[in-house]
Amino acid sequence: MLPQNHFSAADAAPATAPLFPFVLQLADTSLILAHRLSEWCGHGPVLEQDLAMANIALDLLGEARSYYQYAAELEGQGRTEDDLAYLRSAVEYRNPLLVEQPNHDFAHTILRQFLFDNFHYHLLKALLTCPDAQLAAIAEKSVKEASYHLKWSSEWVIRLGDGTPESRQRLDKAIATLWRFGEELTTPTAMEKALQEVGVLPDYAALKPAMQAHTEYVFAEATLPLPTQVFAQQGGKNGRHTEHLGYLLSELQYMQRTYPGLTW
């Protein structure tokens, strides 16, 4: 099935907005979520799900590397993928708040993953027809993996929601905590709007119907009422993060910060 083309007729127009900060945002988003998932390694509820989270973390890490390498090339200042990942502080990170939220219990991790996967999968599908050839190529590689991720997290939302009273109350709690972070994913920043206007990025509003339809389907199967919460917590994409990101980065960046230039 060919991806639906979300781009306007202005596709061929040369981009006047810089692509670097957007590619960096994609890179940060995949890296931070990969790190969160990798924290589960060795702690999963059962071996198969421990492996599943490590596998998904690895896919996201690979995707992040592709973006960081491309971002370094676009910037052209001599910084490498490692410099971008290891030597930027929390206020310079551009990931949405959702992906930096702590793991808590399995239901919490699953809901965070579901909210992200539902956006990530649909964004990558739209980026398949992106006029920027490198972004389209990364999307082509990653969308296959993202479809496995969304299938996995969707099935787990259903299992937990329509499972035992215990799994249900844990998922309910996760929804109450995390739902507010979902909206940031599809709310464009000024930088994203500028790229949408020149046709490099898809209009996020065009992604929403498919995302919404998938959420409605999964929640109905899970016997969960659709959340009506309207408050949206935002800021990560503009560098205003929750306190959790600093702790995450201090672990992620420790070696490079302590022994600059360390290699093995």
Added chain:
Amino acid sequence: MVNAVAPTEAHIWQLLEEVSDPEVPVLSILDLGIVRGVTIAGEQITVTITPTYSGCPAMNVIATEIRLRLLAEGYPNVVIHNQLSPAWTTDWMSQAGREKLEAYGIAPPVDGTATGHVLNLFGKDTAVRCPVCKSTHTHLVSQFGSTACKAHYQCDDCLEPFDYFKCHN
């Protein structure tokens, strides 16, 4: 050591056949279908490879193995080019590779069963043949197995747990 003979594409392809996948050592990188092209310009040899999965940790090892194999043959000037598009698919895996996989105890990909862009939640599992007793009476344990490219299955007849090389296209 520098080879006095100018490299030919056919010779390079022959040498690449001897480079194996570090995670599935019975497969050569040609069986796996990750070599997209070989070009020769003067003394410089460019080998274009495509990753199976974005985060596959074997890709760096494979690039090093290619360099070492060509260096051993007297070709020091090698460029490894990573190509993302068109994205790798199990359709590129050779028939010989599929047979070697099964003999090694890993069920080869069943063509046309990729979930691809279709979100078939709780869909019927692909009928995968047990590499040990050849029964198709098997079930999926987890979509995510010992490496990114494999799923975890179990045979319902001989009870053997086994890896299935996922169909990916």
